Structure formats: C-alpha cells, structure tokens
Amino acid sequence: MSTSAAPHFKPFNLALIQLGRTSSDKPSNLRHAREMILRAVEGQNGTKPDLVVLPECFNSPYGHVHFPNYAETIGFTPGKQYDISASSSESVKMLSAAAKEAKVWLVGGSIPERDETDGKVYNTCTVYSPDGALVTTHRKVHLFDIDIPGKITFKESETLTGGTTMNYFDTDFARVGLGICYDVRFPELSMISARKGCHILIYPGAFNMTTGPLHWSLLQRARAIDNQVYFSMCSPARDLSAGYHAWGHSMVVDPMGKVLAEADETESILHIPIAPETYTEARAGIPVTTQRRFDVYPDVSK
Numbered sequence: 001m002s003t004s005a006a007p008h009f010k011p012f013n014l015a016l017i018q019l020g021r022t023s024s025d026k027p028s029n030l031r032h033a034r035e036m037i038l039r040a041v042e043g044q045n046g047t048k049p050d051l052v053v054l055p056e057c058f059n060s061p062y063g064h065v066h067f068p069n070y071a072e073t074i075g076f077t078p079g080k081q082y083d084i085s086a087s088s089s090e091s092v093k094m095l096s097a098a099a100k101e102a103k104v105w106l107v108g109g110s111i112p113e114r115d116e117t118d119g120k121v122y123n124t125c126t127v128y129s130p131d132g133a134l135v136t137t138h139r140k141v142h143l144f145d146i147d148i149p150g151k152i153t154f155k156e157s158e159t160l161t162g163g164t165t166m167n168y169f170d171t172d173f174a175r176v177g178l179g180i181c182y183d184v185r186f187p188e189l190s191m192i193s194a195r196k197g198c199h200i201l202i203y204p205g206a207f208n209m210t211t212g213p214l215h216w217s218l219l220q221r222a223r224a225i226d227n228q229v230y231f232s233m234c235s236p237a238r239d240l241s242a243g244y245h246a247w248g249h250s251m252v253v254d255p256m257g258k259v260l261a262e263a264d265e266t267e268s269i270l271h272i273p274i275a276p277e278t279y280t281e282a283r284a285g286i287p288v289t290t291q292r293r294f295d296v297y298p299d300v301s302k
C-alpha cells in the first residue's frame, strides 16, 4: 500500500444501498443491484451521490457453503491497468458498466473471488471510478469464524482464505479506506488506514441478529472515534426466508462518533452529505492524532 499524499478532503455525498432480494439466482441479483445503483444516483432533494456503496456478498446467498459456487475470477493486479473487456467476471463487468453509466464512484460491496493462481476463494470488494475502471480491490483479511452456542456458529475459513493486504483508494474528494465486515473488529486495520490519511473508512458488511444489536453500531462508533474519521458499513436488507438473517441498519458515523444516518432492516437507500469540517474540528478539538505516545508503544508505530 503506497503512502503518497492524500487528496484534499472536500464535501461529498455518499449513498448506501441496503440491498434486498438476494436469491440463489446470480443474474437476477446482478440485475437488481444494477437497478438500485441507477436508482441511487437519482439522488435525494436534487443532490446526487459522488460515491455509492453496496453490501457484502451481494451476488450470492450469504453463507460459506455458497461462496465457492458463486466465486468468479477477477485477476486484478495492484498498480496495473485492468482490462474490463477481457474480464471473465460477470459481476465485475456489471459493476464497471453501472459505475460508468451512473458516472459515480462505486464500492461494489463484495463478491466471492476465486484466484486462478492459488485456487483459493476470497471475499473481495472491488472499487470503480466514474469511468468504469476497476481501481482497487480488498480481500477480507479477518475471516468470520465464531461460535456463540445456541446463537450463531459461522466458519468462513472452511471455504475462504483471508486477504493479506490493506487497501484504500483516492478520489478527487477523499481518501477512502476499505475493510469487510468482521474486519471492523480489528482496530489495527482502521488505525493504520487512518494514519495513511484515509478520511472515511467503508466496510461492506452483513452482521447477524445476535451480534448486530450488540456490536454493529458500537464498533463503527468506536472505530470512528478512535481514529477521528468517518466510518460506514453497508449491509444487505434482512430476509427472513433466507438461511442467514442480516441485521441491516446500514450506517454512517462522523468523526465525533455521531450516527448521521441509519437504515432499518428493509431494502433502502441512504443519502448522506459528508462534511470535512467535522473531521477537521474533531482533530483540532480533541488532538489525539498528535498526542500519541509511540515511545510507550513503539510496536504499533510502524
């Protein structure tokens, strides 16, 4: 991950698509996602979004058993131009075309990705510029392996492999850090992204009915406050007929920890203006970013 100077943080409009109706039919999932991207860019009160976000694993039913069956080869190499027309990934092609048609930055949630070189399957976020270029990817680093007896057991590592890189991208209005869902529980990832100059951290996610009410909001507010950045997670809508019941509640938190917008559990689109002043004022008023004591904890100063 390079550490070039971050772009100047300017006001921008964010839209989160809390997507519903994800089924076992991938083409129908892709069609619906495309329609919702185009609906999101119609904007709200005359304001159009600059950046649109989709949820985690939006092209497949949620569950580690499904991921290998829905996996697509992407073949992105950081620093190299990606040829969309040569891509075998139908999801990448749809997302690229939708970003281009809508002329918007697009954090394309995540999709299961099969890497041709190692045969492994990753949970991968892809990001597109308004001209449809695939600019970066993020492979979920921390796999969701939990066991809360009587409540929820999930073992992504049975079919998925964790990514090994941190990732962000630059737009003309902000530097945006990436993570996926369970990654939010590891403060180190957000901390390093913030220290690399990210103004907002965006994590497509899909919490559940046990940890959602307990931790979804708390974790985002914690990551926002301890790094003094905007923090946002975009979830699928809840579908009680599906095998996995997502918590929903897609959300944006400001650098003071205030929840700016929160969906309920149904399909919806949130439109949120992002103001650089709150970022600057939080850092000026509570100057933790300049008060760190790396002499006391040098192992996290890298």
Ligand SMILES: O=C(O)CCC(=O)C(=O)O
Binding pocket: 143, 144, 180, 181, 182, 183, 185, 205, 206, 207, 208, 211, 212, 215
């Ligand atoms: O951390 C949690 O409680 C939920 C995480 C999750 O659902 C995921 O990583 O997919």
